[in-house]
Amino acid sequence: MNTTLTDTPLTDTPRTAVRRPGRRLLGGVNWLVVRQHRAALLTVAAAVVLGSAWIVYQRDRMAGNLAAIGWPDKQPPLPLPGAQDINLTITALGTLPILLGVFLGAPLIASDHERGTLQLVTTQSVSRRRWLAAKLGWSYTAALLAGAVLSAFFTWWWKPYRAVFPRPWYEGGIFDHTGPMLPAMCLFLAAAGIAIGTLTRRVIPAMAVTFGFSMAVQIVWDRLYTHLAPARMFSSPYGGSIHEKLDAPIELDRWVGTADGRLYGWGTCAKETAAASDACLKDHGIVNDVIKYLDFGQMPAMQWTGAGILLAATAVVTVGTVWWVSRKL
Numbered sequence: 001m002n003t004t005l006t007d008t009p010l011t012d013t014p015r016t017a018v019r020r021p022g023r024r025l026l027g028g029v030n031w032l033v034v035r036q037h038r039a040a041l042l043t044v045a046a047a048v049v050l051g052s053a054w055i056v057y058q059r060d061r062m063a064g065n066l067a068a069i070g071w072p073d074k075q076p077p078l079p080l081p082g083a084q085d086i087n088l089t090i091t092a093l094g095t096l097p098i099l100l101g102v103f104l105g106a107p108l109i110a111s112d113h114e115r116g117t118l119q120l121v122t123t124q125s126v127s128r129r130r131w132l133a134a135k136l137g138w139s140y141t142a143a144l145l146a147g148a149v150l151s152a153f154f155t156w157w158w159k160p161y162r163a164v165f166p167r168p169w170y171e172g173g174i175f176d177h178t179g180p181m182l183p184a185m186c187l188f189l190a191a192a193g194i195a196i197g198t199l200t201r202r203v204i205p206a207m208a209v210t211f212g213f214s215m216a217v218q219i220v221w222d223r224l225y226t227h228l229a230p231a232r233m234f235s236s237p238y239g240g241s242i243h244e245k246l247d248a249p250i251e252l253d254r255w256v257g258t259a260d261g262r263l264y265g266w267g268t269c270a271k272e273t274a275a276a277s278d279a280c281l282k283d284h285g286i287v288n289d290v291i292k293y294l295d296f297g298q299m300p301a302m303q304w305t306g307a308g309i310l311l312a313a314t315a316v317v318t319v320g321t322v323w324w325v326s327r328k329l
Contacts, residue, residue, distance in 0.1 A: 029134045037138065040104050044142045051092070052153045058085055059157040066164065076164055083166045090173035093150060097185040098214040100143045105193020106206040108139055109325070113201040132325050136194065136318065143190035147183030154178060169296055170250045172222050179300065184307035184314075185221075189214050191317045198321050221306075226250060226294060228302040235288040238281070242289050249293040258285040 034041065065081045066072075080086070109132075155178040158165060167173050176185065192213055197206035231252055236242045238256060243249060255263040262285075269280035280286075294302070 029131055030138070033131075033134045033138050037104075037108070040107075041138070041142055044100070044104065044146050047096075048146050048149050051096075051150050055089065055150070055153040055157050058082065058089060059161075062086075062157075062161060066161070071164065080164055080166055086166055087173075089154070090167065090177065093154060093177040093182065094173065094218070096146065096150065096182070097189040098211065098218070100146065100186050101189035101193035101210045101214050102207050104139055104142065105190040106197045106210040107203045108135055108194050108197055109321075110197030110201055110203045110206040114203060128325055129322070132322060136321075139190055139194065140187060143186040144183050147186030151178060151180075151182035154182075168248055169299055170225075170248075170294070172218075172225075175225060175299070175303065176221070179303040180307035181303050181310075184310040188310040188314045188317070189217065191314045191321070192217075195317050195321045195324075198324055225302065225306060226252065228305045229294055229298045231292045231294060233290065233292055235290040238287055238289050240289065242291055246293065247296045249291070249295045251291050251293050253292040255290045256286045257288040257290045259287050260285075263290060 062082055066076060069076045158174060158178060162169060162174075165174070169175060175181065189210075193206070193210040196210050196213065197203070200206040200209060234242065234246060234249075235257060236245060243251075254266045256266060256268060257263045264284060264286060268284065269277050269286060271277040271280055
């Protein structure tokens with residue numbers, strides 16, 4: 001029996017083409033985190049772009065209004081044209097850290113508990129710390145960039161026009177939204193939201209607790225900022241206009257004083273008649289008004305001190321979150 005062999009080469013047999021996956025800008029766990037939270041990240045990016053454009057528009061509008069009035073040679077009327085829009089912008093910037101904590105931070109890990117994503121991811125080749133590092137890295141970057149960009153634009157708007165802004169530099173709407181304060185607060189409340197979500201393991205409770213915590217932080221912070229720099233003392237002749245000699249001071253306390261430096265309460269010689277007041281002043285030797293204050297020149301140091309406190313608190317909260325996820329979950 002003869003056997004006939006064909007000369008058809010093996011390379012002519014049909015083959016299925018194998019496609020190689022294209023390179024992604026992000027890979028592995030970073031791609032997973034961005035994909036999982038793309039809605040929140042895109043919302044933050046859109047808010048930054050729209051907020052920046054709004055500030056640019058309002059600054060240009062203010063510049064035009066002031067130029068038409070003749071400022072700085074002529075003072076603008078009060079209330080300042082566009083003051084409502086300025087206050088609206090300040091309010092929106094004040095809500096930014098709270099919204100980042102509630103909608104970006106709180107669901108970050110809590111949602112993985114509810115959906116079981118944490119168990120799914122960590123049973124693969126990804127360690128919990130690597131997964132957590134990617135989560136924290138993206139959320140912190142988004143919070144920090146959002147605060148830094150909007151703070152830079154708002155500072156650029158406010159600084160040359162601070163003399164006519166409807167709020168002084170030491171009010172929360174200005175102090176907390178210029179310089180390093182806004183990005184530091186955004187970062188801290190995002191970290192706090194993540195920590196709260198890690199503990200509660202439920203999205204809705206985590207968001208509610210984060211909102212309450214954020215509001216409490218804002219209230220407490222408004223009471224603490226005057227302690228971020230050493231207070232100064234200033235005296236001037238009694239009965240004069242003491243504030244005109246200082247640069248937008250925060251008055252912390254006030255006295256009347258003698259030539260040798262003794263201080264009395266501000267109302268010591270507030271008598272019913274001018275003659276009685278004059279007699280009181282002579283009896284006590286009072287010749288000066290004395291105030292304890294902080295002024296505009298201390299603002300940068302106060303802001304960097306406050307930002308340092310918030311960043312230190314962020315570091316503590318982050319270490320606690322990493323430890324809890326690594327050891328307890």
